[in-house]
Amino acid sequence: xxxxxxxxxxxxxxxxxxxxxxxxxxxxxxxxxxxxxxxxxxxxxxxxxxxxxxxxxxxxxxxxxxxxxxxxxxxxxxxxxxxxxxxxxxxxxxxxxxxxxxxxxxxxxxxxxxxxxxxxxxxxxxxxxxxxxxxxxxxxxxx
Numbered sequence: 001x002x003x004x005x006x007x008x009x010x011x012x013x014x015x016x017x018x019x020x021x022x023x024x025x026x027x028x029x030x031x032x033x034x035x036x037x038x039x040x041x042x043x044x045x046x047x048x049x050x051x052x053x054x055x056x057x058x059x060x061x062x063x064x065x066x067x068x069x070x071x072x073x074x075x076x077x078x079x080x081x082x083x084x085x086x087x088x089x090x091x092x093x094x095x096x097x098x099x100x101x102x103x104x105x106x107x108x109x110x111x112x113x114x115x116x117x118x119x120x121x122x123x124x125x126x127x128x129x130x131x132x133x134x135x136x137x138x139x140x141x142x143x
Contacts, residue, residue, distance in 0.1 A: 003070070004034065004125060009125070012027060013025040015057070020036075021035060021036055021041070024050065027132075028136075029066065029132070029133070030129070030132040031054060032069075032125075033068070033069050035069070039075040040078070041076065041078070042081055043084040063092075065136075066092065066095070066131075066132040066135055067092055067094075068095075071099050093135055094120065094132065096121070097119065098121075098128045099122075
């Protein structure tokens with residue numbers, strides 16, 4: 001269980017957004033989030049403002065972005081809050097979840113009900129980042 005700060009990928013970040021509930025590392029075509037321990041991550045209290053800021057910084061609704069959540073700490077997500085994400089016309093090219101234990105894997109299965117085909121689960125951060133880079137590679141090679 002490594003924070004992105006403890007990997008070579010940290011040096012590639014173009015910006016870091018730090019909040020009292022987590023840290024979010026912005027890259028050219030993906031974002032890695034590390035939510036702090038014991039947070040109950042909700043649309044109203046956390047995600048709405050975060051999504052609006054990231055959308056503004058990338059000047060898009062997320063359609064060309066991949067979001068990776070690096071679950072190094074235990075926290076809760078309200079899965080039904082994904083409906084708010086879609087209600088406001090935000091989208092993602094992909095959603096990766098890095099989990100390190102059985103409980104995290106079970107939570108991933110629940111979230112998959114809301115994200116379906118865009119969600120991929122991983123047991124390490126390196127594989128998730130390689131997946132995100134490959135998923136968005138075609139966009140950058142066409143530019």
